[in-house]
Amino acid sequence: MYNLLKGKRGIIFGALDENSIAWKTAERVFEEGGIFVLTNSPAAMRLGSIDALAIKTNSKVVPADVTSVTDLENLADQAVEILGGKIDFVLHSIGMSVNVRKGNHYTDENYDFTQKGWEVSALSFHKVMQVLYKKDAMNEWGSIVGLSYMAAQRVFPDYNDMADNKAYLESVARSFGYFFGRDKKVRVNTISQSPTPTRAGNGVKGFDEFISFSEKMAPLGNASALDCANYIVSMFSDLTKKVTLQNLYHDGGFSNMGVSQAILEDFTK
Helix, strand or coil: CCCCCCCCEEEEECCCCCCCHHHHHHHHHHHCCCEEEEECCHHHHHHCCHHHHHHHCCCEECCCCCCCHHHHHHHHHHHHHHHCCCEEEEEECCCCCHHHHHCCCHHHCCHHHHHHHHHHHHHHHHHHHHHHHHCCCEEEEEEEEEEECHHHCCCCHHHCCHHHHHHHHHHHHHHHHHHHHHHHCCEEEEEEECCCCCCCHHHCCCHHHHHHHHHHHCCCCCCCHHHHHHHHHHHHCHHHCCCCCCEEEECCCHHHCCCCHHHHHHHHC
16 A cells, blocks of 8 residues: 555545445545544434444444534534644545435425435535535645536436436535635545445336446446545545646546447347
8 A cells, every 4th residue: 555645634524334435435534644533314324334444444434414513513623623733635435316216206296305405415525525624624635526427418317316416416516616725725526436336326117227237337347445545535635736726537438439330239139
């Protein structure tokens, strides 16, 4: 290991179980010398095993509802106190669609569910950054990363209202990233990851079939959760200190493909 993050402090949102990208990122950040606070909502924590991750990575868990500014303010204060200084990196790895969970088609949304999903998946990114910005809780040249997906730009019918949430998330990264960069020298980016078999991803209709399709389309194949964690480590490190306001595709080349030979062969069988 290279200790890319030695001495750096952070907050990791969204570690649920060992399949989650946030979980893999926490493991890799720990291996690279970073220290951090883990957080998730109390409800999500009951579904996962975040305490085991905390033990493995010698980190503390601070519960926080990302829709609550009060909770996020408490999280920021506790993180600075626990870690002994300002924050260098933040991972926002949170996504939830009640409409998907309930099987509501995109053309027949329950708008109360839509709003809840938007608040958790997208507006929360603004709230997290606003709290950190107002509290001046980030060190200069810090890095904030949110996880996105290409459905923010292209149609994937069964991704439902999560596509809208990701589009909003990416816009927030650019807009807030301007002010965070200008005023605090903090960079903000999103990573558009391959379809990844996490608990959230598995809730999308036809997900297994789409993973197979994406694997055949991408010249390098799908990027795994661990691959993504490694990319996030690079974005947290000083090696990428001038990268900001970007939506970075991490998908084995899928996003630039029209059609692959493997897909064409499937249609000619």
